Amino acid sequence: MTRFNEKSSRRVALAAMAATAAAFAAPGAFAQAAWPSKPLKIIVPYTPGGSSDIIARIISPLLSDALKTTVIVENKPGASGNMGADQTAKASDGYTILLCDVSALAISPSLYTKLPFDPSKDLKGVAMLAYSPHMLVVHPSVPANNLKELVALSKTSKIDFAVTAMGSAPHLAGFQVASLTGAKWEYIPYKGGSQAVTDTIAGQTQVLMNGMLATLPFVQQNKLKVIGVSKSTRVALLPNVPTLAEQGATGFESGTWQGILAPANMPKANIDKLSAALIAIIRSPDVRARLAAQGAEVSTMNPTEMDTFFNKERKNWSTVVAKSGLKLD
Template structure:
């Protein structure tokens, strides 16, 4: 009898433990599947009007509909995007995301000696969305119609080259062009592409290299003059504009990758759900056509592909930064 009683008790305890485990497991799975449970904030670490901001606002209504929650766009410019990235990395909030120029984020660890967060450990890739090549443009009054003429002019005239920030991808691209061609110009840093564009339109600066998505409309309206595109092949929207590689910088190519990242603490189920929705939205025919008309290419990566790409970008840009000799606090 004692043995039987013990066996019954053991069976009851085992059953209780099993039910409890199943209940907890189901609750955990339900909690992850239910994400998001409140409004989602997307921090754009640049001023409004730049490539990241344009894409964030383009996906905003469809993402809100898909997730059944409001999507809030929050611009936090500063330190080449690091101010906003740091805010996401330290947010302790799985409803705060980062929409940024992934290239700029990959450059930061090599460029900044006192970076307050580790992009590879504190953030995780969710979805890569688009790519936009850089455009080399000048104020219409600049007496140069191609890169060769601009290089010659830079050797006799003071030229201010507007960049989105010191150490940004456009800055390092400008440095690479100067190294390849012998151009001489002074870099003027801003807190984002939109202000750099505005000042070049106003003639405060003479030269600008910036993402095509945020720059093409001003070329089309005649407010800026394009001299080259930093792509391996000519852009269909501008078939008569030569690439920078064609004009004295062989093999030169640069641009901005726009993607969404999340705090490292965001559960995998939420990451995968969000990634699938973002990729579905950006690939929608209407949005793809709208972005293509502005010079941006829809180019998607899932979380695994994104994180692999980011690791390679960090390594590649570390070499570029080392050659440039640029270091920032």
């Protein structure tokens, strides 16, 4: 993994600071300029090593430089990301934000019968950062090299499908692929993507659907074998790997959308300042290149665009959840 040198890091930080300054160029901005005046906490509601955690670790030092404050990344896994999201939604300090898979968060209201918060009301979009398609991968010993062979194998052999979390986007993506192709597999739940990947590498589970950002390195190391990607078009890093739609899962597309949300009580001026800094950082050539090398695409949205996207995803995933019949407490 490429490390930033001091010059590139300074360049990214300067771009972010310029963006935040522009966000406060209007009259009356001086009253808000003191924020932030203490450390900012980014809650990642999953175990370390997943897509959200990777992006949080990349942007946190640059955001610290841009905002001139300490930025802390804190992993709070549990309940498919809802534990950390709930903590963020109820935070009242003005210094707690959430970095998560936005699609996974959009699934929760339809999936959980006792969700302790309403993400549409209790959280606000700050900035969308990146998109990473899901990869369908298998342990190298699995005698299947494409989706057709994997589906056929699943009908004659026991196939354990590692689920990063019950009801997560990768879980429901696996359900959709099975619905479209007739595949048969047993879902094995985990508390996070990193452990699901580890067990599939070890051969304890045979199949995995996970974000490309966190999975590609293991494919490149031949520790996992790729069957297909969930994007509508082939990805540049794997031009010879067909999409799942090409292989019979007609119309199928999924992935992880990494974004930042804040409690609904955070002042708009602070959200705008934070959004400007984050978008400048993620769009910088150095960060963009680093993410692209791992299969993630920079895909930004401002707060309004992100809220619109979230509500659309919430509606779309509610249909998938209803079809699956899955409900969790």
